[in-house]
Amino acid sequence: MWCYILAFIVIWALGWFFRDSQTITNLQDKHIFITGCDTGFGNMLAKRLDRKGFRVLAGCLTQKGADDLQKATSPSLKTSLLDVTSTESIKKVVEWVRAEAGAKGLYGLVNNAGIANPIGPSEWMMIKDYQRVMSVNTFGLIEVTLNFLPLIKKAKGRIVNIASVLGRLSANGGGYCVSKYAVEAFSDSLRRDMYHFGVKVSIIEPGFFKTSVTSLDSIEAAQHQLWNQLSPETRKSYGDVYFKNYLKVQRIIMNFICDPDISKVPKCIEHALEARHPRSRYSPGWDAKFLWIPASYLPAFLVDFVVALVLPKPAYQVR
Numbered sequence: 001m002w003c004y005i006l007a008f009i010v011i012w013a014l015g016w017f018f019r020d021s022q023t024i025t026n027l028q029d030k031h032i033f034i035t036g037c038d039t040g041f042g043n044m045l046a047k048r049l050d051r052k053g054f055r056v057l058a059g060c061l062t063q064k065g066a067d068d069l070q071k072a073t074s075p076s077l078k079t080s081l082l083d084v085t086s087t088e089s090i091k092k093v094v095e096w097v098r099a100e101a102g103a104k105g106l107y108g109l110v111n112n113a114g115i116a117n118p119i120g121p122s123e124w125m126m127i128k129d130y131q132r133v134m135s136v137n138t139f140g141l142i143e144v145t146l147n148f149l150p151l152i153k154k155a156k157g158r159i160v161n162i163a164s165v166l167g168r169l170s171a172n173g174g175g176y177c178v179s180k181y182a183v184e185a186f187s188d189s190l191r192r193d194m195y196h197f198g199v200k201v202s203i204i205e206p207g208f209f210k211t212s213v214t215s216l217d218s219i220e221a222a223q224h225q226l227w228n229q230l231s232p233e234t235r236k237s238y239g240d241v242y243f244k245n246y247l248k249v250q251r252i253i254m255n256f257i258c259d260p261d262i263s264k265v266p267k268c269i270e271h272a273l274e275a276r277h278p279r280s281r282y283s284p285g286w287d288a289k290f291l292w293i294p295a296s297y298l299p300a301f302l303v304d305f306v307v308a309l310v311l312p313k314p315a316y317q318v319r
Helices: 003-020 039-053 063-071 087-104 127-135 137-155 175-197 216-229 233-237 241-255 264-274 286-295 300-308
Strands: 031-034 055-060 080-081 108-111 159-164 199-203
Touching: 003 031, 031 039, 031 087, 039 055, 039 063, 039 264, 055 063, 055 087, 063 080, 087 137, 108 137, 127 137, 127 175, 127 264, 137 159, 137 175, 137 241, 159 175, 159 264, 175 199, 175 241, 199 264
Parallel strands: 031 055, 031 108, 055 080, 108 159, 159 199
Antiparallel strands: none
């Protein structure tokens, strides 16, 4: 009996690896548009796809980001300025891509643009803090996608949305986790809606990597600003020692978890664009595979207990 089970597992695994390794051809005929190409994952992805022969169209927030990327790539890669929080900016870029891609349409859309700050205890936030992050990570991503859908449907193409392991398990307050949960939900709905049109949708759920999003300097600067704007009553309930210890624990966690090899994320995006049968989800990073994803399946009370042990205790805790 066990021999049959083992044989079935081996055959299934071989079949899965064979299917997973099949790739598309004629990359030079396929246009890929990427948001957030100034730095980080988007910047590296644009360079890698350009070297492979894709027709890369890169959206950058700043002119410096666009110029630097252009200098580091071939003449076939083209850049345009894009602010995903601006409807006008999105529509201009869509028309630009339409002209570049022509009758074949847009083969690939990679929604990479994102921000994180501020993060921290929920009580420290104001509604504008949530709105700022979600305007980029959620509503920007959705508006870009909806505007590009006609071009993607024409090419029977791919959409790759960058979510996060924190879209599976919320580890801190602020708009980041909320925005990434929303990206997961939008992407699942979109994948099912687009199935009938030959459009494939993949979600990338990176763990923690050393990028501008995880820069401790910017995170802590934002948290100092949050702390300083709290009411005296709220600050007293936490205590000055809490704030110092919160920063200390955060540094330990980020320095231990953050992976310096950010190429793991672009590699997953490449597979989602090149594979004949892309996966619905990719989870690059050791912490994603062995910490966050497994923890997301644990009972909530257990995760809550562990988080309570790790984080410092407020001065006026009741338990």
